[in-house]
Amino acid sequence: MRQAGEGLLSAVVGSARPVAVDAEAGTLTIAFPPDSAFNLRKADGKESREAVAGAIATVLGVSLRPVFTMLDRTEHEPEAAPVGEDDLFERFVAEFDAEIVIDEEPEQPEQAEERIEETS
Numbered sequence: 001m002r003q004a005g006e007g008l009l010s011a012v013v014g015s016a017r018p019v020a021v022d023a024e025a026g027t028l029t030i031a032f033p034p035d036s037a038f039n040l041r042k043a044d045g046k047e048s049r050e051a052v053a054g055a056i057a058t059v060l061g062v063s064l065r066p067v068f069t070m071l072d073r074t075e076h077e078p079e080a081a082p083v084g085e086d087d088l089f090e091r092f093v094a095e096f097d098a099e100i101v102i103d104e105e106p107e108q109p110e111q112a113e114e115r116i117e118e119t120s
Contacts (some may be wrong), residue, residue, distance in 0.1 A: 012042045018072075021064065025065055028056060028064040031071045044068045 015036055020029040030052070042048060043066075054064045081114045093100065 009043070009048055011041045012048070013052060015039065015109050016043070016068070019069070026064055027067045029067045029069055030070050034071055034073045037070065040070055 016030045016032045018028055019031040021027070022029070030043075032043075039057070043052065049066055049068075053063065055120070056066065057063045092098065
């Protein structure tokens with residue numbers, strides 16, 4: 001939607017998630033978190049619904065009419081715990097199939113000065 005010039009709408013539905021598909025009725029139910037009533041109202045406007053339906057058809061290749069709803073507080077997923085630096089590093093290595101390369105120990109300032117003097 002962002003690429004189609006619908007940046008604001010993209011931000012509005014960014015926190016929503018698909019929760020059900022009814023193939024017989026041709027609908028895709030999209031739920032917003034409990035604290036997103038404003039976003040739900042914005043997405044439920046006629047022009048917004050048409051834009052979302054177009055995006056769904058583009059992505060899925062099937063025409064589905066979006067139906068917007070609000071998640072109950074009990075259905076809403078809890079916020080994820082903050083990720084530690086080590087966990088983030090491990091995930092980065094795993095995601096990018098990276099290899100950890102450890103440099104030699106850093107030079108001491110005195111050694112660096114000696115090398116500078118030798119080259120002068």
